[in-house]
Structures are given as C-alpha cells and as structure tokens.
Amino acid sequence: MNAAYFQMFARYNQWANNHVIAACKTLEQVDLDAPREAFFPSITKTLNHLLVGDTLWLARLRGEIRHMALNEVPWPLFDDYKAARIAFDEDLIAYVDGLGDDDIADVVQYKNVAGKPFATPRNVILGHVFNHQTHHRGQVHSQLIGAGCPSLEIDMIYFARLQGYSQ
Incomplete structure (x- = not known):
C-alpha cells in the first residue's frame, strides 16, 4: 500500500463525516441525545x-500520549x-498528506487505553482508523434513520465516483 491510498481514505472519511453532520443538523439536540439502538446508545454518544x-x-501515530475513555x-x-x-x-488529512510511501509501513509503538504496549505498522493503524469510522458511522446512519x-x-x-476514481 502507498501513501496515496490512505490520502484517498482520509478525504473519503471527511466527505462521509460531512454528510453525517449535515443529517444531524436537521435534528434537535434532544433527538441526538435520545436513546437509540447501537453499541453506544445515542447519536451523540x-x-x-x-x-x-x-x-x-x-x-499514537504522532508518538503522543492522550488519556481519554472510549465512552x-x-x-x-x-x-x-x-x-x-x-x-x-x-x-487527519494534513497528517496523512505528510506521509511518504516509506512512512506507511513504519512500526508505531504505543499503549492502548489500558496501558498495554503494542507495536503495529502504520498502514494497519490507518486501515483500522478508517474501518472503525465506517463501522460506527453505519451505526449512526441507522440511528439517524430511526430519528426520521x-x-x-x-x-x-x-x-470515488465524485472524485473521478471510478467511472
């Protein structure tokens, strides 16, 4: 995999998130906070x-330490x-745009939220980030449909079609 592949996904991620944001803007805060079926029980969560x-x-990709709970x-x-x-x-786009093909396979040392150390290639982490977005964005999509x-x-x-990657 090369850097351009992940640059495309960073832009796709932004594009999809902007569509979710636009849909959420049509709802009141109370609707975003309302209990919904999904792993995290509201659109807001x-x-x-x-x-x-x-x-x-x-x-982690930048070698920084952040402490946040996943919920x-x-x-x-x-x-x-x-x-x-x-x-x-x-x-995220700026970060990925700053990567070269040689950077993509570098191994990143980090600790998870429980403090356990890991070493994972950057391309695997980036793949996870974009896959994780798609996974939960699908849940938000379902929650949005439930909200009308x-x-x-x-x-x-x-x-891909809009950007000319596919015809």
Missing part, C-alpha cells in the same frame, strides 16, 4: 466515541462536536 477514538489513534463524551453539544470533527478531519432522517449515500463508491 456514538459520534463522540468516533472522535475520541480518532483523537487517540492520531496521537467519554467531551462534545455533548452538537455544535461543539461539529467544530471538533471538522477540525480533526482537516488535521432519510438514508445517506455515504459508501466509498459514491465518493
């Missing part, structure tokens, strides 16, 4: 988990979450 996870992984809700208000998500996605929002077309292929 699921979105916060995603951004907490992303924050932790990017810190923490640092952005309980949607407007605060939205600002943090938009800024984070820009930061229309279904979102956020599959990778839609992004």
